Amino acid sequence: MGDLRNCPECGKVFVKINKNLCPDCIDKEEVAFENVRKYLKDNPNASVEEIVEITGVEEKKVLRWMREGRVDVSFSDGSSGLTCKSCGTSIRTGNFCSNCAKTLSAQMKGAAGQKIIRQEEPEKEKRRGMYTADRMRDD
Numbered sequence: 001m002g003d004l005r006n007c008p009e010c011g012k013v014f015v016k017i018n019k020n021l022c023p024d025c026i027d028k029e030e031v032a033f034e035n036v037r038k039y040l041k042d043n044p045n046a047s048v049e050e051i052v053e054i055t056g057v058e059e060k061k062v063l064r065w066m067r068e069g070r071v072d073v074s075f076s077d078g079s080s081g082l083t084c085k086s087c088g089t090s091i092r093t094g095n096f097c098s099n100c101a102k103t104l105s106a107q108m109k110g111a112a113g114q115k116i117i118r119q120e121e122p123e124k125e126k127r128r129g130m131y132t133a134d135r136m137r138d139d
């Protein structure tokens, strides 16, 4: 059985089974992602600002997809808008820069960094699996 929880997007109460958003918001987000994906296909050099302006999708969503590696875009000034969660340096995708990722994986072997990794990774993997399944259904 799932837990009742509030959708972080729209605030609606829904039964959480293995998704973080309510079904409505998941549908909406997938539609938004498709729009962005199509736009990027025609405009591979589009900036984040341009995508937000043309597709109407929220910047924070674009940033999240960048973190998840679903889209490869940058701001018009060339920055990715993403920063390493550990040291704050500018990164292209993911949560950590390559230096911190190395440090963290070394720490993980020594158990000290485990907590950080645990917080980030299962969520990401869950979401990725979910979208893959959804996309396959659409096709």
Ligand SMILES: [Zn+2]
Binding pocket: 007, 008, 009, 010, 011, 012, 021, 022, 023, 024, 025, 026
């Ligand atoms: Zn919702």
Ligand SMILES: [Zn+2]
Binding pocket: 084, 085, 086, 087, 088, 089, 096, 097, 098, 099, 100, 101
């Ligand atoms: Zn870093």
